[in-house]
Amino acid sequence: xxxxxxxxxxxxxxxxxxxxxxxxxxxxxxxxxxxxxxxxxxxxxxxxxxxxxxxxxxxxxxxxxxxxxxxxxxxxxxxxxxxxxxxxxxxxxxxxxxxxxxxxxxxxxxxxxxxxxxxxxxxxxxxxxxxxxxxxxxxxxxxxxxxxxxxxxxxxxxxxxxxxxxxxxxxxxxxxxxxxxxxxxxxxxxxxxxxxxxxxxxxxxxxxxxxxxxxxxxxxxxxxxxxxxxxxxxxxxxxxxxxxxxxxxxxxxxxxxxxxxxxxxxxxxxxxxxxxxxxxxxxxxxxxxxxxxxxxxxxxxxxxxxxxxxxxxxxxxxxxxxxxxxxxxxxxxxxxxxxxxxxxxxxxxxxxxxxxxxxxxxxxxxxxxxxxxxxxxxxxxxxxxxxxxxxxxxxxxxxxxxxxxxxxxxxxxxxxxxxxxxxxxxxxxxxxxxxxxxxxxxxxxxxxxxxxxxxxxxxxxxx
Amino acid sequence: xxxxxxxxxxxxxxxxxxxxxxxxxxxxxxxxxxxxxxxxxxxxxxxxxxxxxxxxxxxxxxxxxxxxxxxxxxxxxxxxxxxxxxxxxxxxxxxxxxxxxxxxxxxxxxxxxxxxxxxxxxxxxxxxxxxxxxxxxxxxxxxxxxxxxxxxxxxxxxxxxxxxxxxxxxxxxxxxxxxxxxxxxxxxxxxxxxxxxxxxxxxxxxxxxxxxxxxxxxxxxxxxxxxxxxxxxxxxxxxxxxxxxxxxxxxxxxxxxxxxxxxxxxxxxxxxxxxxxxxxxxxx
Numbered sequence: 191x192x193x194x195x196x197x198x199x200x201x202x203x204x205x206x207x208x209x210x211x212x213x214x215x216x217x218x219x220x221x222x223x224x225x226x227x228x229x230x231x232x233x234x235x236x237x238x239x240x241x242x243x244x245x246x247x248x249x250x251x252x253x254x255x256x257x258x259x260x261x262x263x264x265x266x267x268x269x270x271x272x273x274x275x276x277x278x279x280x281x282x283x284x285x286x287x288x289x290x291x292x293x294x295x296x297x298x299x300x301x302x303x304x305x306x307x308x309x310x311x312x313x314x315x316x317x318x319x320x321x322x323x324x325x326x327x328x329x330x331x332x333x334x335x336x337x338x339x340x341x342x343x344x345x346x347x348x349x350x351x352x353x354x355x356x357x358x359x360x361x362x363x364x365x366x367x368x369x370x371x372x373x374x375x376x377x378x379x380x381x382x383x384x385x386x387x388x389x390x391x392x393x394x395x396x397x398x399x400x401x402x403x404x405x406x407x408x409x410x411x412x413x414x415x416x417x418x419x420x421x422x423x424x425x426x427x428x429x430x431x432x433x434x435x436x437x438x439x440x441x442x443x444x445x446x447x448x449x450x451x452x453x454x455x456x457x458x459x460x461x462x463x464x465x466x467x468x469x470x471x472x473x474x475x476x477x478x479x480x481x482x483x484x485x486x487x488x489x490x491x492x493x494x495x496x497x498x499x500x501x502x503x504x505x506x507x508x509x510x511x512x513x514x515x516x517x518x519x520x521x522x523x524x525x526x527x528x529x530x531x532x533x534x535x536x537x538x539x540x541x542x543x544x545x546x547x548x549x550x551x552x553x554x555x556x557x558x559x560x561x562x563x564x565x566x567x568x569x570x571x572x573x574x575x576x577x578x579x580x581x582x583x584x585x586x587x588x589x590x591x592x593x594x595x596x597x598x599x600x601x602x603x604x605x606x607x608x609x610x611x612x613x614x615x616x617x618x619x620x621x622x623x624x625x626x627x628x629x630x631x632x633x634x635x636x637x638x639x640x641x642x643x644x645x646x647x648x649x650x651x652x653x
Numbered sequence: 654x655x656x657x658x659x660x661x662x663x664x665x666x667x668x669x670x671x672x673x674x675x676x677x678x679x680x681x682x683x684x685x686x687x688x689x690x691x692x693x694x695x696x697x698x699x700x701x702x703x704x705x706x707x708x709x710x711x712x713x714x715x716x717x718x719x720x721x722x723x724x725x726x727x728x729x730x731x732x733x734x735x736x737x738x739x740x741x742x743x744x745x746x747x748x749x750x751x752x753x754x755x756x757x758x759x760x761x762x763x764x765x766x767x768x769x770x771x772x773x774x775x776x777x778x779x780x781x782x783x784x785x786x787x788x789x790x791x792x793x794x795x796x797x798x799x800x801x802x803x804x805x806x807x808x809x810x811x812x813x814x815x816x817x818x819x820x821x822x823x824x825x826x827x828x829x830x831x832x833x834x835x836x837x838x839x840x841x842x843x844x845x846x847x848x849x850x851x852x853x854x855x856x857x858x859x860x861x862x863x864x865x866x867x868x869x870x871x872x873x874x875x876x877x878x879x880x881x882x883x884x885x886x887x888x889x890x891x892x893x894x895x896x897x898x899x900x901x902x903x904x905x906x907x908x909x910x911x912x913x914x915x916x917x918x919x920x921x922x923x924x925x926x927x928x929x930x931x932x933x934x935x936x937x
Contacts, residue, residue, distance in 0.1 A: 264726045265710070265717060345713035351685075354713070358684040358827070409724045421936055429937075521836040522820050598820050611716045611792040612934045613739050 191519075194362020202364045203371045206352050210371060213348040215395035216267060216341070217334040220274025222392050224334075225327060227275070228282025233311075235287035248280030249585075249629035251593045252337045253510075254603075254622050256344055257610055261417065262410045267399035270346045274337050278330065285326055286319075293318045324385065331383065332376055336508040339372060343510060344596075353511065357518060369507070376506050417615045420445050424616075449617060453609075454624050457595070457602035461628065464524055464591040464601055465584070468531040472587070473580050475536040476543055477569070483544035486552060486568060487560055497544075504537035509590045513597055522598035531590050535583050542579050546572045578640050585633040592625045602628075674706040675699070675885065678718045679731035682793060682843065683826050685711055691908040692731075698905060702896035705885065715792025719743070728881050729893070734759075734794035734872040734925040735934070741919050742926075742935070746879025749919050750894040752871075753911030757921075759872035760844040761795045763865040764828075766835045771864045777807045778865050786812065787820040787837040789828050794872050794925060796825055800841035802928045803867055826850070833861040849910050870924055874917045 203210065234240045250258075256273035263269050298314035305313070342350025349368055356364040383391075416424065416433070422441035427434040481487035482497035509530050516526030547568050557563045595603025602625045609617035677699075679692055692709040700707040710727055712718045715736055721727045722740050732740065740747055763778060765771040771780055789796020801812055808815045820837060822828040825846040832840040833856065844866065850856050875897055881889050897914045900906060906913060929935040 260717060261720045261724065264724050265712065265721055266726075343713070345711075345717050351713070355685045359686050406724065425936075521831070523818075608791055611714065611790070613716060613719055613743070614936070 191362050194364075195366045197363050198367040198370050199361075199363035200367050200370075202352075202367050206349070206368065206371075209342070209347060209349050209352050210375070211398070212267065212270075212346075213335065213338045213342070213372075214375065215398055216270040216274060216346070216348060217331065217338040218391055218395045219267075219271040219399065220338065221278055221327075221331055221334040223271060223275030224278030224282050224330075227279035228286055231279060231283025232286035232290060235283060240283070244280040244283040245630050245633065246280070246626055248277045248284070249589070249626035249633070250277060250622060251589050251625075252277055252341065253344060253593050253596070254606065254625070256341055256346065257606065257618065258622065261615065262413045264406070264409070265345060267346075270338065270341050270348065271399075273341060274334055278334065281330070282327075286323065289319050289322045289326070290315060293322075328379070328383065332379065332506075335372075335376060336506075340508045340510045343514070350511070354514070357514065369511075373503070373506055413615070418619045420616050420620070421614070446620065449620055450624070453605040453617070453621060456600060457592075457605045457621065458624065458628060460599070461588065461592050461595075461601040461625070464527055464531075464594075464599070465588040465632070467524070467528055468535070468587050468591065469580070469584060471528060471532045472535045472539060472583070473576075475532060476539040476576065476580070479536065480540045480544040480547060480572075481560075481564060481568075483541070484547040484568070486547060486550070486563060498541075501537040501541050504533045505541065507534070509534045510593065513594050517597050524599055526597070527591065527594040527599050527601075530594070531587055534590075535587060539576070539579050539583065543572055543576045546575050574643055578643055581636045581639050581643075584636045585629050588629055588632050592628075674708055675703070675729065675881075676708045676710050676727040677729040677731070678710045678712050678721050678727045680715050680718050680733050680736050680790075680792070681711070681713055682733065682790070682796070682824050683846065684824065685713065694905055694908070698900065698902070699893070699896055702899070703885075703889075703892060715790050719792075722747070722876070722878070725878065725880075728884075729875065729877045732874055732876050733792075734870070734874075734922055735798045735929055736792060736794075737874050737876050738922050738926045738929060739935070740876060741922070744878060747876055748879065748890065749874040749876045749917040749922065750890060751897040751914045752874040752917035752921075753909060754913050754915050755845065755911055756873045756917075757871055757915075758869035759795060760869055761800050761841050761867045762844045762847050762863045763800065763839060763841050763867075764832050764847070764861055765839045765864045766832055766837075767860050767862065768835060769838050771839070771862075773862065773864050776865075777803065779807065781839045781864075782808065782815055783817050784838040785818040785820070786816040787822045787828055787831055787840040788812075789821070789825050789842055790823055791821050793825075793843075794870075795843040796828060796841060797821070798925070798928060798932065798934065799867055799870055801932055805932065829856065829861070833857055835860075839864075845910055870928075871921050872925075874922070875914070 231240055231244050235244070252273045255276055256269055259269045259272050263272070293315065297318055298310065301310060301314050339349040339353075342348035342352070343354050345351065349372055353365060353368050356362075356368065416435075419435065420442055422445045423435050423437060424433075426436050479497075483494050483501065485494065488494050488497065512533055513526050513530035516529050520526050550568060550571055552563070552567055556567050592602040595601035595605065596607050598604065602621055606618050606621045606625070609615070609621060677692075677696070679688060681688060689709070689711055692711075696707045696709045710721065712721060715733070718727075718730055718732070719736050719739050722730050722732075723743050730736075730740075737749060741749070763781070765778075765781070769780075769784065771778060788800060791797055804812050804815060812819050816839075818837075820831070822831050822837075822840070825842040828837075828840040828842045829847065829850060831837045847856075847863065851858070875893075877890055877893060879890075881893075886892075894916065898916065900914055926935065930937050
């Protein structure tokens, strides 16, 4: 495997050009959809219904969305685009709303009294928030690329598709080539993704994928009006061949309670345990590692840059791929999942916390000894920010903990995957909704905690 | 609204353009790379025999192959016993048309790492209790359904109670690799895959050995949707069946690996259906 890492077979990148192209086009179309819907949600965000709806759709992982959409739209680009677009619209809705809320109000107050709504937005809001929105959105594009690549693992024609094959076959030179190719795309983003090109890219993407789309209304209808309904409602209709639905509260309750007591409870427990373990390990690792990129501790520039490079690699590799690799190496247990989620999140937090530390100006009489400087000068000052970042990542960690069940750890994703492979979509939906509820619960606890910490973090850098 | 109409129009157009292509898929019981070479050749063969374009659509999961069939994204598929039964129930009119000669008497092998000290026997190996155990894919007949059935029959308990740890490797090749490397002590897999890998010299028999074989059961089949006749002509099902039964190129058959294909029908898989209901994979 190590040999493969240093001998990437870059020729395969040419063979897999379609996969690379579809990884990028899915991400482009998905995120565009997310931006459009997200903008609408952001302006309606004061309504609780919208707020809750956004929380709900972003609580469901892209892979779960793909699972839900696969039977509806089939194995085609639309599935990938919606799987990215739907949760991202929930995220954009929330973040855009927060950016608008925190925006400088003065330009708005300077407008004439009778200015209509649209002009107000165009002249009083958009110019103020444009920079923040742009930064956040371009950061999100990077994560959309990650999501898009990972969707290949469940069968969509993106990079993950070939990555999985290459791993299976032990062709590590191909694996490394694909990964390096992926890093290259992400590293070069700022050179070719510019606001003025975006429309062109989007049009190109749509033309490319429109060749492969076929939708069937019948399938979608059957899915929503039949397959995802709880089994007790469909049971009689299926047995007597009429496919009619029946509604019996008692049976329905028993169905839900039974499912919750078996798969649901165990999945919830394992997911929570994993989430809490990675929350702790991420925190510890971050605190240990952020000095590596801070000039207060590492005085040689080259070493700091090396530290940065490691963090960037850890952060750019999607958790799912990391976990997949570690499962191959260590066998299926919670350990690979812990390592994968920790590595990905610590890289982000360490980068942010180290950046904060670099902003500090130490007094001339600060301790000379590095350990004292760390403990008495730097750590106390960055700690509350660090905590806020950590809690911000909490629900992200939980989403990942649940999804890694697909790799054989008994978190909620495992039970969702089992239900789907038994062709029992109603069970899968029940468990996905349960996952979403857990996620929303953790999200609201995290918000409370952060409020009590009284630290606001700049969203554009934090997520 | 105009745009919407244009979009719908475009979609319909796309459908019409593709109407003359027969698409098929197969359950991903081995690594995708291998399946892509095998079924690429099958697509060429069928295309020549049937005189239409035939395309293989690779999928990553068993459930995706079932879904693709249900949604008419593919019109034909090489299914396992369980996935076949699932679509026969879900798509009225779909029929099993052919199976491998070996599929009438299919078996699963239980294999163990040599460090367990388990030896081959004709009796069910009760000593596997409390060890670590891996199935193949969750949707596999020979890698999950039948092994689980026999485990439940002999231990009167669910696998997760019987074993220290239960895994789902994903496919048969991986089950073999995981038991051979000692990641799992015991596993169950498709006997054809085992035999082919042994023949190809990919098995280190000092590390892993067969300890038990299940009684025979029916497995894999080619299933087509009933509504293909509307698109490809009235005798299309018979012609396809003929083409499959006539397949005699050695390397094509060996890639499955089957010695030849013989006629099949849905009722042959009744035992699989009963087992799936018994375990709770198919609800009644």
